[in-house]
Amino acid sequence: MGKLFGTDGVRGIANRDLTPDLAFLMGLAAAVALLLLVFLQRWIHTHLHGVSLLLTGRPEWAVIVYAVILFPGVFLHEASHWLAATLTGVRTGGVSLMPRRRTQ
Numbered sequence: 791m792g793k794l795f796g797t798d799g800v801r802g803i804a805n806r807d808l809t810p811d812l813a814f815l816m817g818l819a820a821a822v823a824l825l826l827l828v829f830l831q832r833w834i835h836t837h838l839h840g841v842s843l844l845l846t847g848r849p850e851w852a853v854i855v856y857a858v859i860l861f862p863g864v865f866l867h868e869a870s871h872w873l874a875a876t877l878t879g880v881r882t883g884g885v886s887l888m889p890r891r892r893t894q
Contacts, residue, residue, distance in 0.1 A: 838856060838859065838860075839852060839853075839856050842855035842856045842859075868885055872885070
């Protein structure tokens with residue numbers, strides 16, 4: 791049995807089934823997907839904050855609505871950091887789950 795590359799559905803013998811061109815194209819596809827996700831994330835956050843500002847009419851309330859909508863994801867994200875730090879023995883400091891409004 792030859793040497794296999796990859797564990798996530800890309801399998802084959804190196805330099806026969808998995809050529810350098812295929813590896814390059816897979817990397818390029820991953821980079822394009824990452825860039826699209828970054829732009830999509832920025833678009834969603836901008837428009838979510840804009841819609842909450844339109845609904846409330848007050849910047850302070852818009853930040854609260856924005857934070858409440860995103861809170862479950864932020865909580866899970868920060869909890870995963872805390873869990874990883876605890877399991878690896880790293881000290882943890884304070885956690886901030888709600889955004890702070892910056893002055894312009």
